[in-house]
Every structure is written in C-alpha cells, then in structure tokens.
Amino acid sequence: MRKTLIEVAAAILLTLAAILALAPGASASGVMITKAYARASATPGAQSGAAYVSLMVHGDADRLVAVSTPAAKMAGLHKSVLVDGVVKMEHVDAIDIPAHGRLQMKPGGYHIMMMGLTQPLKEGDEIELTLTFEKAGEVKVNATVGGVAAGMN
Ligand SMILES: [Cu+2]
Secondary structure (H helix, E strand, C coil), X not given: CHHHHHHHHHHHHHHHHHHHHHHHHCCCCCEEEEEEEEECCCCCCCCEEEEEEEEXXXXXXXXXXXXXXXXEEEEEEEEEEEECCEEEEEXXXXXXXXXXXXXXXXXXXXXXXXXXXXXXXXXXXXXXXXEEECCCEEEEEEEEEECCCCCCC
16 A cells, blocks of 8 residues: 555656656747857956857747846847948847747847846856747756857857
8 A cells, every 4th residue: 555655656756757857848938049159258347248049939930028147237139230331239129030930149140238247258158048038938048158259250
C-alpha cells in the first residue's frame, strides 16, 4: 500500500516535471532567438551600450514591445537612421515581426539601447536580456559581450 502511494506520487511528480520542462522551449512562445550579443564599452566611464538579437517567429505575427536587462538602469528599442548624411538613433515603441518572419538587429539598424550601465561591458561577459512580446510574452536570453565593434563584420 505504502509503495503504491509512493509510486503514484512519483508518477505525478514526473508528469509535472515533464510539463514544466516543456514549457520554455515549447511553441507557447513562438519566438526563437538565434543570436544575441552586445558591444564592449569603449571607455571605462561608458554610460550606455548596445545589444543586438536575431530571432525567428514560428507561427503568427508578433510584436516586440519592451526590453530590459539587469546590466543597465534602462533599456529601450532604438533604430539608427541616416538623416542628412548623419547617423542618428531613434526610439521605437515596438518592432513588428511578420508571421514566420525574422528580425535581425545589427549596427546601423535596430538595436537594444542600454542606458545607465551598472558597470562597463567587458568582452567575454554575458548579460541577460528580457524581451517582451505581445503574444509570446517574456523571452530571456543571455547575450555575449563581443568587441567594441562587434557585429560590423
Ligand atoms: Cu541607440
């Protein structure tokens, strides 16, 4: 009798563990991050930094609406644009990704702007990014800090 109870309890626990294990990778979140990196700070006093992610949306169109990171006080979505021959950065409220589409952030395009770095970004470090999507919800990813010009090649 006792053994049976233990077996039942174990079976329930295994089932729960299986459900929990499936949850993050499952297509409940239809977003797959394919690349994530940040640029090292060029100077020790740097207050801001940039990170870039590439991702694919499996399924319906989605919208990236917010970003955050423990590496900075504030993070936001930016886009670099050319205005009269000068590169300027614009804040964007959200980035739409079409059904089965991709988003590739890169220098000169969309990026994650981090303002108020808690410490300078050093090459080889990892920073956690949390991306919030309208449908997929929060997706966390670790971005590796590359060189000061990472992403240019
Ligand atoms: Cu920016």
